[in-house]
Amino acid sequence: MKERFTKLLSKDHLDYGDIRFEKNNETDIRYEGNELKDIKETYREGGHIRIYDEGSKVYGSFSEVEDAVQTFGELQKLSNVAGDFQKEKISLKNSPVIKDKVKINPQHHPRDISLSDKKDLLKKYNELALKQDNVINTIFHYKDFNSKRIFVNSEGTVIEYELLASYIHGAIFAKKGDVVQIKGVSFGGFPEFNNLLNREEDLLEKVEILQKMLAAEPVKAGTYPIIVNPQLAAVLIHEAFGHLSEADIIKNNPSFIDKLQMGKKLGSEILNVIDDPTIKNTPGYYKYDDEGQPGIRTELIKDGILNGRLHSRETANIFSEPVTGNMRAVDCNHTPIIRMSNIFIDSGDDNLQDMINSIDKGYYLFNSKGGQTTGDQFTFGAEYGYKIVNGEKQEMVRDINISGELFKTLRNITMVGDDLTFNEVGGCGKGDPMQLNIFSGKGAPHIKIAEANIGGR
Amino acid sequence: MNYFDEIEDRFEEAEFLQKSTNKVKIKIENWDLESIEHNNLISTSLRVKEDSTFGSNYTYGKSSEIMEKLIKGAEKSIKFGKEANFCFSSDRIDKSSLKRREEYENTTPAVLFDYLQDIMVYIKEKQPDLTLDIDLVKLFDSITMKTSQGADLKDEISNYRLYIGSPVPGGGSQLIRGFESESMFTDLFKEEIDELLAEYNIAREVSVPKTGNYPFYFHPVLYTLYL
Numbered sequence: 001m002k003e004r005f006t007k008l009l010s011k012d013h014l015d016y017g018d019i020r021f022e023k024n025n026e027t028d029i030r031y032e033g034n035e036l037k038d039i040k041e042t043y044r045e046g047g048h049i050r051i052y053d054e055g056s057k058v059y060g061s062f063s064e065v066e067d068a069v070q071t072f073g074e075l076q077k078l079s080n081v082a083g084d085f086q087k088e089k090i091s092l093k094n095s096p097v098i099k100d101k102v103k104i105n106p107q108h109h110p111r112d113i114s115l116s117d118k119k120d121l122l123k124k125y126n127e128l129a130l131k132q133d134n135v136i137n138t139i140f141h142y143k144d145f146n147s148k149r150i151f152v153n154s155e156g157t158v159i160e161y162e163l164l165a166s167y168i169h170g171a172i173f174a175k176k177g178d179v180v181q182i183k184g185v186s187f188g189g190f191p192e193f194n195n196l197l198n199r200e201e202d203l204l205e206k207v208e209i210l211q212k213m214l215a216a217e218p219v220k221a222g223t224y225p226i227i228v229n230p231q232l233a234a235v236l237i238h239e240a241f242g243h244l245s246e247a248d249i250i251k252n253n254p255s256f257i258d259k260l261q262m263g264k265k266l267g268s269e270i271l272n273v274i275d276d277p278t279i280k281n282t283p284g285y286y287k288y289d290d291e292g293q294p295g296i297r298t299e300l301i302k303d304g305i306l307n308g309r310l311h312s313r314e315t316a317n318i319f320s321e322p323v324t325g326n327m328r329a330v331d332c333n334h335t336p337i338i339r340m341s342n343i344f345i346d347s348g349d350d351n352l353q354d355m356i357n358s359i360d361k362g363y364y365l366f367n368s369k370g371g372q373t374t375g376d377q378f379t380f381g382a383e384y385g386y387k388i389v390n391g392e393k394q395e396m397v398r399d400i401n402i403s404g405e406l407f408k409t410l411r412n413i414t415m416v417g418d419d420l421t422f423n424e425v426g427g428c429g430k431g432d433p434m435q436l437n438i439f440s441g442k443g444a445p446h447i448k449i450a451e452a453n454i455g456g457r
Numbered sequence: 458m459n460y461f462d463e464i465e466d467r468f469e470e471a472e473f474l475q476k477s478t479n480k481v482k483i484k485i486e487n488w489d490l491e492s493i494e495h496n497n498l499i500s501t502s503l504r505v506k507e508d509s510t511f512g513s514n515y516t517y518g519k520s521s522e523i524m525e526k527l528i529k530g531a532e533k534s535i536k537f538g539k540e541a542n543f544c545f546s547s548d549r550i551d552k553s554s555l556k557r558r559e560e561y562e563n564t565t566p567a568v569l570f571d572y573l574q575d576i577m578v579y580i581k582e583k584q585p586d587l588t589l590d591i592d593l594v595k596l597f598d599s600i601t602m603k604t605s606q607g608a609d610l611k612d613e614i615s616n617y618r619l620y621i622g623s624p625v626p627g628g629g630s631q632l633i634r635g636f637e638s639e640s641m642f643t644d645l646f647k648e649e650i651d652e653l654l655a656e657y658n659i660a661r662e663v664s665v666p667k668t669g670n671y672p673f674y675f676h677p678v679l680y681t682l683y684l
Contacts, residue, residue, distance in 0.1 A: 043522075059493075
């Protein structure tokens with residue numbers, strides 16, 4: 001197959017071409033309440049071709065190896081028409097030729113576990129949650145995904161590589177009186193399936209918090225200093241800042257190019273934000289991206305200053321910045337787009353207790369619960385939080401939303417904890433149509449934001 | 458449908474659906490061609506019944522390896538399946554349309570680019586400082602379904618989509634107008650474009666609201682999201 005693709009790409013005098021072919025195995029199991037809603041093992045394969053020629057970019061997917069020649073020919077025809085329409089000619093940053101094979105060899109591979117055993121594991125967690133006081137419903141989802149990929153380009157690069165993940169994600173719904181609360185549960189196996197086993201205590205801890213959420217008072221709206229726990233801080237940096245680091249998001253938006261000039265001060269001097277696919281056993285770990293580029297650590301914000309950006313070969317050329325190896329495709333039906341690998345706020349020097357002590361009247365917020373960003377404006381929900389009064393953590397509060405302007409919020413980060421933690425399960429939605437990349441990790445330590453808008457009662 | 462005989466042999470009842478999708482999408486960003494996407498994809502779903510129990514599976518592609526794994530996946534699924542208290546179709550309807558297919562094939566890339574050019578010229582004259590983004594998509598789905606009850610269904614669907622948009626001045630939200638049709642557009646949607654340009658100019662003058670508790674009312678469009 002590799003030889004056929006290499007031959008196809010060398011047939012004509014293209015500026016550049018690449019082909020990615022995938023064989024993907026996936027398991028999905030879903031419970032809603034007591035009902036097994038979905039259970040299936042699927043296999044799918046297919047390929048994707050990209051052509052850069054005469055300054056334009058044309059790409060497309062095909063279902064079978066035999067269809068590659070036809071798709072390639074159709075793309076070439078389109079490329080010929082496109083060239084006349086293209087004003088600014090597109091070209092790629094130079095890249096070394098790579099020949100490599102990357103295998104993932106976990107000790108506990110999900111393919112070695114039967115569908116029945118996976119179902120029983122999910123059922124066990126689901127039933128445990130359902131039998132707890134006040135729990136009225138659950139949604140539990142198990143997924144594993146193993147993608148074996150071959151990448152070949154017209155420059156001579158040939159890489160075989162693999163992606164592997166399994167995870168359980170649940171939402172537990174509880175009701176007491178008129179109050180309904182939801183608590184998320186996530187166990188991740190990146191790549192070890194065994195990380196999903198024996199998690200009953202973790203689950204019960206979450207349910208215990210849920211019980212307290214039912215008895216908590218709604219948060220009082222206002223502007224406060226807040227401490228954000230690592231899970232919520234990780235989502236905040238991913239959604240509010242991380243996507244603006246993706247060069248394809250900003251390259252054709254003059255307003256953002258202006259706001260995100262390299263060297264610009266974006267946050268307080270204690271803020272360091274990094275994207276790093278080289279951290280093993282995290283959702284965003286990989287050696288090569290789907291453009292055949294090595295994944296590298298990129299310092300996005302260094303001491304509060306914009307220092308780096310996430311790039312493809314194309315955008316690296318446009319911005320005259322280094323290629324970062326962040327082109328990822330969720331599967332063979334999609335072209336790669338620029339995506340975060342593992343984005344995180346780096347550890348600082350502060351400890352949690354000092355952060356709490358530093359606040360007279362504020363909140364300590366936990367875990368993300370939905371949200372959205374629009375450009376540099378964000379709104380996120382927090383699952384729950386605690387009041388802080390005179391440097392002491394007090395009673396729990398619920399129904400919390402934080403909103404604000406990204407850059408002002410980054411400048412308001414006045415303490416960064418020494419307890420960097422990565423979320424067990426990743427996930428990132430981007431693209432048109434929306435593509436969920438499960439191989440996207442995020443992390444953070446506790447952070448203190450001196451002033452944040454809290455929506456509530 | 459070469460695989461359908463084998464599927465019929467393996468299950469008491471089966472429904473085999475195959476969709477072939479041909480799609481061309483031209484993407485304009487900030488007045489320039491960003492990319493052209495052209496997909497030729499086949500997706501397949503299989504729903505089966507054994508002892509009144511339901512199973513299902515899906516895949517992309519059509520190779521023998523894919524079909525074998527599709528069938529095996531459905532066999533596994535049925536072991537955990539729910540009671541199937543419904544029947545698969547026995548209808549025989551052919552809604553494939555030679556006219557629609559010919560029209561799709563005649564809408565060549567050159568036709569699409571000419572249309573885009575007309576829209577861009579119209580907007581450029583009215584609002585040259587706009588950051589113009591356009592997506593133009595043509596799509597043709599050919600769907601076939603067979604069941605062990607004798608159903609033989611064919612349908613062909615063409616769809617054309619046009620999105621014209623621009624980020625509001627200063628970044629942030631995107632102003633968008635979207636259009637869909639069974640056949641290629643001829644209208645330049647000047648009225649809707651003028652409306653979008655008017656919104657763009659209003660957006661230049663808006664300020665960010667001050668945080669606080671205020672009375673407010675929902676625009677009808679926003680209210681539907683709230684519901």
